[in-house]
Amino acid sequence: MTLLVDPLFEPTADRILGGRVEITQPRVGHRAGHDAVLLAAAVPAVPGDRILDLGAGVGAAAFCVATRVPQCFLTLVEIDPALAALAEQNAAANGFGNRSRVIVMDALARGAPREKAGLLVGEIDRVITNPPFHDAPRHRASPGAAKRLAHSGGDEVLAGFLRTAVAVLRPGGTVTLIHRADRPEALLAALKGRFGGITIRPIHPKPEAPAARLIITGTKGSRAPVAILPGLVLQDRYGQPTAEAEAILREGRGL
Known part of the structure; x- marks a missing residue:
């Protein structure tokens, strides 16, 4: 895969998860x-x-999962060919090249185009996604095309991502997504009829602050009720990372 040259795409080499994962990513635009x-x-x-x-x-996100969970097999779907090329590079840099594949495809693709790209019905155990979640009419769009593509999306985009997820998951497989916390009703509406056994974990920037993000997991075919899990607080009242946040963000512990 050839990396397209873009004057706004100058990459940087960064480390996340306490240095366990190395990623090359654009200097400008959406950054992990x-x-x-x-x-x-x-x-x-x-x-x-x-x-x-x-x-x-x-x-x-995929490489952070693979670092925590050994011997998992990764499929990455990305619509932007330049980002997909970096994903392939990052897979090799982190030692996952032999158990990962990168597909350049719109996550909203349906039916035959999706299957032609290599995503077959019922073949996946876990779907993860950080879907575009800024509703264009409510948020000023980014001037950068790549960042705008990564961030801008309304309810239809969210529903499309979940439609793809439920199609490719095996029965009992799960989808996990992170989203803004200000519209939980839209999240539940998009999940309804597709997933059950839904868990919602609020992410709070500081104690007593409203949640900024929600992490949601749903199970294909489950009829279990919705459960709200204890929230995660990222920083204490003095702005220092909490012990739980440090264990997750730097030490690789699961939630």
């Missing part, structure tokens, strides 16, 4: 951060699982 690591920590994966990252970017 806490959301990717928190998403990866929440995935209920076990060794040998087949994991699909929808809208994978440069692969940060």
Whole structure:
């Protein structure tokens, strides 16, 4: 795969998960951060699982999962060819090249185009996704095309990501996503009829602050009720990382 040259795409080499994962990513635009690591920590994966990252970017979340869970097999779907090329590079740099594949594809693709790209019905154990979650009419769009593509998406985009997830998951497989915390009703509406046994974990920037993110896991075919889990607080009142957040973000512990 050839990396396209873009004057705004100058890559940087970074390390996340306490230095355990090395990623090359664009200097400008959407950059991997806490959301990717928190998403990866929440995935209920076990060794040998087949994991699909929808809208994978440069692969940060997928490679954090693979670092915590040995012998899992990764499929990364990314619409941007330049980011997909970096994801392939990052897979090799982290030692996952022989058990990962990167597919350049729109995560919203249906039916025959999706299967032609290599995503077959019922073949995946775990789907992870950090879908575009800024509703364009409510948020000023980024001037950078790549960042705008990564961040902008309304309810239809969220529903499309989940439609793809439920199609490729095996019965009993799970989807885990991270999303804004200000519209839980839209999240539950998108999950309804597709997933059950839904768990919701709020992520709070500081004690007593409203949640900024929600991490949600749903199970295909489950009829279990929704459960709200204890929240995770990232920083104490003095702005220092909490012990639980440090264990997840730097030491690689699962949620």
